[in-house]
Amino acid sequence: MTAQTDVLLVIGSGQQRYREYLLASAAERHPVWLIDAAEPTWQRPHVTGWNVVPLLDRDRLVPDRERILATVQEIAAAHRIAGVFTYDETLVTTAALIAEKLGLPGLTADGADRCRNKHRTRAALTQAGLPQPxxxxxxxxxxxxxxxxxxxxxxxxxxxxxxxxxxxxxxxxxxxxxxxxxxxxxxxxxxxxxxxxxxxxxxFMTGPEISVDGVSVEGVYEPVFLAHKQTGFAPYFEETGHVVDAADPLLTDPELLRVLRSAHEALHVSTGITHTEVLFTARGPVVVEVNARLGGDLIPWLGELATGISPGRVAADLALGHHPDLTPTEHRTAGIRFAYPPHDCRVQSVSVPSPTTLPGLLQAEPIAPEGTELRLPPSGYLSRYAYVICTAPDHPTCEKRLTEATAATRLTHTPLP
The missing domain is CATH 3.30.1490.20 (ATP-grasp fold, A domain)
Structure with a gap:
């Protein structure tokens, strides 16, 4: 049994709607100690303890790493820190630096920066001889x-x-x-x-785009979830939906696996979880970017619905130095579709269909309260007023159900200039 003083350090908790399931499942794996910028509210049932510290020092225009590291030392004086991780994009290099300083499993600070800095990513992948724009x-x-x-x-x-x-x-x-x-x-x-x-x-390279949440253990990479991405609002690339199929044949595609493994090796990804975006072009699969964290937009949750593999537990296992169990216990398709306004507007009301009214509809949530201003690219990004999540036995059926559920959402609004 794990001692009370043995804790898994999580840096930043994110938004409840999009990240609570990760914190909750990590806490099922190991007692969690949270470092966050505000007093915990919804996080409290999932954490053993916490410290409140500003995560970003906007006055000096740098992450407040000195204060975070000082806080980590305070925690380490009272508890044994068994691992550290984050699912917040802005904190991946900070978490990697902490793990490195404490001698814990995880990405090195250099490996995290190679992922975080898109120019370093391109340079490393080009040097490795992988197809690049x-x-x-x-x-x-x-x-x-x-x-x-x-x-x-x-x-x-x-x-x-x-x-x-x-x-x-x-x-x-x-x-x-x-x-x-x-x-x-x-x-x-x-x-x-x-x-x-x-x-x-x-x-500019064209072709269908996917994302892959995968794990590296001591430099050995394996994919876990693969999502097909939908984008809109050209010439911008707003992400409007994702679909994860547990039986996706791309998970075992030899060329895709070669590119993914070579990319992680080139970026010095040792141990950790990553979210890689790949474009299928005339030159073959081309890595768009590698993020040193789990995916956003509830993609890992879709992966759990489709396969039964818990991404929060996987991330916790990696941080603790354990080899995660990646055996699927479910075999279905899950997808999410985000509802966008027809133009820039101020929200008056949002209504969504009940999961009991449509086949396969698992969840439908309004996400823009009354009075919210929604502006489309380039004036604003991620200006969604609702989302729907559907499951199905296969990919085409899931897409059909998502379309039906999205059509059943309703937005009342007033236009903005």
Whole structure:
């Protein structure tokens, strides 16, 4: 039996709607000690203890690592820290640094940074000989204009350190370039201050896109969940839905596995869980990015519904130095679809269908309260007013059920200028 003083350190708890299931399942695996920016509320049933500390020091424009590390030392004086992890994109390098300093399993700080910094990712994968788009990094409009000639049109601009496709835009010709660069650069200032500034210019490549949540144990990578991604609002890449099929044949595709394993080796991912986005192009599977954390948008929850494998327990096991059990106990398909407004608006009311009224509808949730301003790209991102989750025996049936459930959501709104 684990001693009370033996704790798993979790840095940042995230939003309850999207992350509570991870914290709860990690706590089922091991007593959790939470470091977060505010007093816990919904987190309390899942944690043994906590410390409140500012996670970001916005005055100095850097994560407040000194204060976080000092807090970790205080915790270590009273408890044995058995492992540390985070599912917060802004904190992955901080968590890796803590694990490294304490000699715990996990990514190295360098490995986490190679994933977090999209320019370092591209450079490492190119050096490893993996198929990659032509790319360049620019911090100013003048630098970007000069680099654009080597990348060529059409191209994709993306902030150096953001996630969830925030600030990512396709540019088809020089006439639209200046405005697109300014938008992408501005969007890059909404995340971790360590990665503010800098826009990656990439050759535009086409093809279906997937994401893979997988695990690495001492450098050996295995996929766990594979989601097919839906995007909208071109020329932007807003993520509108995901579908996970437990029996997806891509999970055993030799070329995809080779690319995933080679990419993780090139990025020095030793032990940990990652969320990798892959585009299937004419050149074969191309890695879009590797995130040193579990996926967002409830993708890991879809994976659990589809396979029965608990992503929170897997993450906890990896942090504790255990080899996680990746044996599926379910074999079905699960998907999520997000509802977006037709234009920029202020929400008056949202209604969603009851799970008892539609086949396969597991959950339908309004996520934009009355008075919320929803602005579509490029004025805003992730401006969703509801989501629906459906399960089905196969992928086509799941897509059909998601479409029916999304059509049954209702938004009453007033337009914004």
């Amino acid at each position: 032509r790319f360049a990094l620019a911090y100013t409009l003048a630098e970007a204009r000069e680099a654009a000639a080597s990348v060529g049109f059409p191209m994709v601009l993306k902030p150096r350190g953001m996630g969830a496709s925030i600030g990512v835009v396709r540019v088809d010709d020089p006439a639209a370039f200046d405005d697109a660069f300014t938008m992408a650069e501005r969007a890059g200032h909404g995340g971790s201050p360590d990665y503010e500034g800098g826009v990656l210019l990439e050759e």
